Amino acid sequence: MLLLLETATDICSIGISREDELLSLVEIDERADHAARINELILQACREAVCTLKDIQAVALSKGPGSYTSLRVGTATAKGICYALNLPLIAVDTLTTLIQASMQEGATDVLYCPMIDARRMEVYTAWYDTQLNLLKPPHPLIIEADTFAEQLAADTRIILSGNGAPKCRSILPTDIEISPVVCSAAHLVSEAHRAFREQRFEDIAYFEPLYLKPPNITKPRQRL
Numbered sequence: 001m002l003l004l005l006e007t008a009t010d011i012c013s014i015g016i017s018r019e020d021e022l023l024s025l026v027e028i029d030e031r032a033d034h035a036a037r038i039n040e041l042i043l044q045a046c047r048e049a050v051c052t053l054k055d056i057q058a059v060a061l062s063k064g065p066g067s068y069t070s071l072r073v074g075t076a077t078a079k080g081i082c083y084a085l086n087l088p089l090i091a092v093d094t095l096t097t098l099i100q101a102s103m104q105e106g107a108t109d110v111l112y113c114p115m116i117d118a119r120r121m122e123v124y125t126a127w128y129d130t131q132l133n134l135l136k137p138p139h140p141l142i143i144e145a146d147t148f149a150e151q152l153a154a155d156t157r158i159i160l161s162g163n164g165a166p167k168c169r170s171i172l173p174t175d176i177e178i179s180p181v182v183c184s185a186a187h188l189v190s191e192a193h194r195a196f197r198e199q200r201f202e203d204i205a206y207f208e209p210l211y212l213k214p215p216n217i218t219k220p221r222q223r224l
Contacts, residue, residue: 001016001017001018001023001049001051001055001056001057002016002017002018002056002057002058002059002060002090002189002192002193002196003015003016003042003045003053003056003058003059003060003081004016004017004060004185004186004188004189004192005038005042005059005060005061005062005074005077005078005185006062006074006094006183006184006185006187006188007034007038007062007066007070007071007073007074007077008062008064008065008066008067008070008071008074008094008116008183009066009067009070009116009117009162009163009182009183010029010030010067010070010163011027011028011029011163011182011183011184012027012028012029012030012033012034012037012038012041012070012073013025013026013027013183013184013185013186014026014027014038014041014042014044014045014185015045015184015185015186015188015189016045016046016048016049016051016056017188017189017192017193019193020189020190020193021189022186022189023048023049023050023051024045024046024047024048024049025045025184025185025186026041026044026045026048027041027184027185028041034069034070034073034074035073038073038074038077039077042077042081053081053085054085056081056085056087057087057088057196058087058088058089058090058192058196058201059078059081059082059087059088059089059090060090060091060092060188060192060195060196061074061075061078061089061090061091061092061209062074062092062094062097062183062185062188063091063092063093063094063209063210064094064116064124064209064210064211064212065094065095065116065124065138065210065211065212066094066116066124066183066209068211068213068214068215069215071209071210071211072209074209075207075208075209079204079207082204083204088196088199088201088202089201089202089204089207090192090195090196090200090201090202091202091207091209092188092191092192092195093138093191093210094114094116094183094210095114095116095124095125095126095138095162096114096132096191097183097187097188097191098114098161098162098181098182098183098187099112099114099128099132099161100132100187100190100191101161101181101184101186101187102114102159102161102179102181103130103132104159107130107157108130109130109155109156109157110129110130110156110157110158110159111127111128111129111135111148111151111156111157111158111159112127112128112129112130112159112161113125113126113127113128113158113159113160113161113165114126114128114160114161114162115160115161115162115163115164115165115168116162116163116164116183117162117163117164117167118140118164118213120142121142121143121144121167121168121171122140122141122142122143123140123141123143123162123164123165123168124138124139124140124141124164124212125138125139125141125164126138126139138210138212139212140212140213143167143168143171143172144171145171145172145173147172148172148173148176152173152175152176157177158176158177159176159177159178159179160176160177160178160179161178161179161180161181161182162181162182162183163182163183165178165179166178
């Protein structure tokens with residue numbers, strides 16, 4: 001039985017799964033409340049799955065990229081539980097989970113672009129083909145009208161997903177598709193259990209999420 005934590009974006013999503021089956025899922029869409037409510041949501045997910053933390057065999061965490069603060073909340077919580085209960089930690093790539101949730105069976109010549117919202121017209125993204133081959137590794141990208149011009153000229157079908165995709169609609173060509181898929185602990189189930197079976201665990205002491213960029217810290221204009 002695995003505890004699944006997804007905190008890369010505004011959504012704080014907690015799940016419990018067993019043998020590739022999702023037993024419970026609890027979600028809120030309020031970034032400011034991640035730190036205040038994540039423990040409460042974990043206990044609620046356990047109640048709905050009719051289990052306790054003592055039944056958990058490993059903690060699976062969405063490792064980013066994403067919001068610096070939200071990722072730190074999820075990471076600190078996951079590490080705390082792993083240390084307290086002597087459990088292994090599994091890290092799952094956030095962008096890969098979006099791809100797997102938005103892939104269309106039988107589709108060919110498709111460019112999948114999961115997108116995590118960053119500042120203004122910037123997103124965190126990676127590009128994949130239909131076989132989940134990584135074409136461009138995770139990177140920050142400022143979306144412009146011609147961002148996908150080369151792919152569109154080659155008649156490549158483009159599918160965007162994640163919470164960074166909707167804001168691109170206003171400047172990208174209309175033939176680029178936007179999937180409604182956003183981050184959820186439900187999308188971690190398959191990869192988390194695969195990693196558990198293969199015993200692909202993180203070093204809890206040294207694990208850090210994939211931030212891609214430092215936090216956006218603004219300095220006050222005047223001293224108090």
